[in-house]
Amino acid sequence: xxxxxxxxxxxxxxxxxxxxxxxxxxxxxxxxxxxxxxxxxxxxxxxxxxxxxxxxxxxxxxxxxxxxxxxxxxxxxxxxxxxxxxxxxxxxxxxxxxxxxxxxxxxxxxxxxxxxxxxxxxxxxxxxxxxxxxxxxxxxxxxxxxxxxxxxxxxxxxxxxxxxxxxxxxxxxxxxxxxxxxxxxxxxxxxxxxxxxxxxxxxxxxxxxxxxxxxxxxxxxxxxxxxxxxxxxxxxxxxxxxxxxxxxxxxxxxxxxxxxxxxxx
Numbered sequence: 001x002x003x004x005x006x007x008x009x010x011x012x013x014x015x016x017x018x019x020x021x022x023x024x025x026x027x028x029x030x031x032x033x034x035x036x037x038x039x040x041x042x043x044x045x046x047x048x049x050x051x052x053x054x055x056x057x058x059x060x061x062x063x064x065x066x067x068x069x070x071x072x073x074x075x076x077x078x079x080x081x082x083x084x085x086x087x088x089x090x091x092x093x094x095x096x097x098x099x100x101x102x103x104x105x106x107x108x109x110x111x112x113x114x115x116x117x118x119x120x121x122x123x124x125x126x127x128x129x130x131x132x133x134x135x136x137x138x139x140x141x142x143x144x145x146x147x148x149x150x151x152x153x154x155x156x157x158x159x160x161x162x163x164x165x166x167x168x169x170x171x172x173x174x175x176x177x178x179x180x181x182x183x184x185x186x187x188x189x190x191x192x193x194x195x196x197x198x199x200x201x202x203x204x205x206x207x208x209x210x211x212x213x214x215x216x217x218x219x220x221x222x223x224x225x226x227x228x229x230x231x232x233x234x235x236x237x238x239x240x241x242x243x244x245x246x247x248x249x250x251x252x253x254x255x256x257x258x259x260x261x262x263x264x265x
Contacts, residue, residue, distance in 0.1 A: 003095035003123045004148045007046055008171045008206060011228070017263045018172075018208055018228025019219075021235050021256055022049040022099065024067040025084055026076025028243035034087045036239070037094065039253040044260035047095035049126070049230060052081050054101045058129060063233040063240065078104055078113075082120040089121035097124040097150060110137055114145040124148035126174065132165060139168060150174050155195050159202045172206040175199055175226065177213075196225040216262035223263040231259055 001009075011018055021040050025033050037048055051057075053071035057064060076084075078100075085096060098117055105113045105127060117125065124147055130138055132151065142149040151169035153162050154176040166173050177192045192209075199207055209222050210230030219229050238255050242248040 002146060002148055002171075003093065004047060004097065004171050007095050011046060012206065017223040017226075018046040018206075019044055019256075019260045019263060020047050020049055020097075020208060020210075020228060020230045021045050021259075022051060022064075022210075022230060022232030023239070024051040024053060024064060024071050024236060025081045026053055026071030026074050027067040027236070028070065028239060028248075029074055030071075030076055030080055030084055032248070033084050034091070035249055036252055037088050037092060039249045040256050041092055041094045043253045043256035045094060045256060046228065047097060047123075049097045049099050049232070050081075050085070050122075051232075052076075052078060052098060052100040052104060054104060056103075057101065061233050063236045067236045067240070078108065078116075082116050085117075085120040085122055095123045096121065097126055097148075098122045099126045099128070102127055102130050105138070110141045111144070114138075114141045114147055118145040118147055122147065124150055124170070126150045126152070128152060132161075132168070135168065142170075152176050153199070153207075155192070159198070162199065162202045166203050166205050169205065172208055172227065173203060174230070175207045175209045177209050177211045177222075192222075193225070196222070200225065216258050219259050220262040229259075229263065 023036055040048055053068040053076045055072065057068050125142055127138060139149045148170035150172065151165045152174045153165050157165065206227035208228040208230050209226045213219055213222060213229050213231050214234035223229050235255065238251060242251045
């Protein structure tokens with residue numbers, strides 16, 4: 001069974017919430033990425049969303065955009081990221097979801113890209129700039145290569161569209177909490193409480209909430225209304241703060257451990 005599918009099944013059976021951190025591959029360096037993954041896994045990450053650096057990351061806020069730019073300057077090409085995934089797989093079985101943009105996929109060809117993800121050790125894909133109506137070739141190719149394709153809903157998604165997106169999303173649905181780009185949000189739960197209630201009433205598959213979760217308090221309250229949380233910008237900002245420090249991996253571990261502990265109940 002695919003690692004994502006297996007993990008979701010275990011989480012559902014044990015009634016536990018998913019903790020999915022996002023990091024940018026190649027940031028602060030290609031060499032540090034496997035060690036950051038190790039720290040996150042040790043802290044309790046259920047799976048890890050691994051961003052493939054891209055020059056125009058339209059869905060990402062300033063922190064992730066800057067990390068993507070620096071990673072590209074470090075030489076984090078798709079091929080280098082695939083090599084990085086292989087290194088992660090040499091010591092870890094944590095599920096890896098590759099977050100990328102369609103231009104990078106088209107550059108290699110959909111089938112070739114999916115094949116490289118699978119061969120390197122990736123488990124699934126998120127391609128946020130592909131319209132649902134044009135997603136069939138991506139989904140079919142992912143499935144041919146034993147990958148899972150995760151789809152996104154947003155506050156603008158009608159109940160009917162949510163149900164359709166749910167029907168073509170593998171294992172779980174990525175619930176974008178707010179319109180706009182990723183990044184820290186003030187009073188996030190208060191702003192999205194009604195939206196999360198509507199999502200819960202509409203979907204039957206698990207859904208994970210991302211965009212704007214930056215602290216244990218938000219993580220706890222949002223996990224209570226969903227099946228898990230995705231934390232990206234706050235983690236990237238922490239990595240930026242400690243990227244030149246010998247404390248980097250320990251700080252990543254401590255931050256992730258606090259978030260994970262907040263959703264254990």
